[in-house]
Amino acid sequence: MANKTQSKLRFEDWRGLSHKPDTFYLAYGSNLCRERMAARCPDAVPAGTAKIPGFRLLFKKSGSGFYATIEQDANCFVPAAVYRISEYDEALLNRYEGYPKYYYKRYFQLPIRTPAGGRLKGQKKCMAYVLHEERLLGEPSMEYYRILDIGYETWGFDVETLDKGLSDSIGVKPAREYIERFQKQ
Numbered sequence: 001m002a003n004k005t006q007s008k009l010r011f012e013d014w015r016g017l018s019h020k021p022d023t024f025y026l027a028y029g030s031n032l033c034r035e036r037m038a039a040r041c042p043d044a045v046p047a048g049t050a051k052i053p054g055f056r057l058l059f060k061k062s063g064s065g066f067y068a069t070i071e072q073d074a075n076c077f078v079p080a081a082v083y084r085i086s087e088y089d090e091a092l093l094n095r096y097e098g099y100p101k102y103y104y105k106r107y108f109q110l111p112i113r114t115p116a117g118g119r120l121k122g123q124k125k126c127m128a129y130v131l132h133e134e135r136l137l138g139e140p141s142m143e144y145y146r147i148l149d150i151g152y153e154t155w156g157f158d159v160e161t162l163d164k165g166l167s168d169s170i171g172v173k174p175a176r177e178y179i180e181r182f183q184k185q
Contacts, residue, residue, distance in 0.1 A: 017091055019043045021084035024112070025093070025129035026050060028057065028080040029068035030144065032151025040096055041089035042089070048114040049155055050126060052078040052144055057165030060135035062102045067140065068148060068165070069131035070106075076164075079157040082112050082126060096143075103129040137169045149182075 021043050033039045037044055056076035059066045070078050085093070096104045111125040140148075145166070152159050167175035 014088065014091060017086070017088040018050045019086045019088050021045050021086045021089070023085050023087070023090060024124045024126040025083045025090070025110070026071060026080040026110075026126045027050065027083060028052070028078050028128065030147045030151070031083075032081050033147055033153060034154065036147070037083060041083070041085050041092055043086035044083045046115060047082045047084045048112045049157075050080050050082050050108075050110040050112050050122065052080055052108060052110070052128065056168060056184045057161055059138060059140045059165060059169040060131045061138055062131060063098055065141055065144065066138040067131065067144065068168070069103075069135070070128065071130075071133065077161075079152075079155070079161060080126075080128070081151070081155050082124075090127075097129045099129060102135075103131055106130045139170045139174070139178065140166070142185060144150065145178075145182060146185075 024047060025044070027037065031040070034046065052070060054072060054074050054076070055070040055078050056073040057078050058069055058071050060069050092097070099105065106128050108126050108128065110126050111123050112120040112126075115119060139175060148162055149159060152162050163175065163179060169175075172177065
């Protein structure tokens with residue numbers, strides 16, 4: 001098997017996976033929550049933040065609801081938390097994200113801002129999970145939206161990107177009403 005994290009693994013095959021965090025992973029959805037990420041990926045280390053240029057945030061149908069994804073749009077960017085993950089973590093994420101049934105992987109060369117405000121040297125190859133484009137747009141649950149809202153606050157991202165993603169997914173008026181209900185909770 002050329003890359004063990006690219007296909008389904010039997011549990012016994014996981015023993016040989018590396019635990020060294022050497023892959024940059026872009027989190028723009030529920031993995032913005034550090035506690036969730038730590039539970040899902042025990043080897044993950046926060047590396048900083050990045051902007052995914054030429055993409056916008058949307059909410060699309062996956063197995064059990066509507067979740068964050070990115071889609072090309074030359075006039076937008078999506079902020080992301082960057083983690084260094086291991087081969088083992090990537091295998092866990094593949095299973096969690098429903099790769100390749102619901103999500104595929106997309107790679108970007110991006111500059112990364114460190115938590116201290118500096119930059120890592122050069123651009124880094126970063127991986128993100130992206131829902132297949134043919135998936136239907138829709139309204140995320142309030143619970144899921146709250147996780148993202150808290151994540152945006154935690155990482156210092158402008159919540160306007162999150163609100164625009166909702167509006168682009170369900171329409172301006174329904175998004176306005178959704179956000180009003182969300183803020184009352």
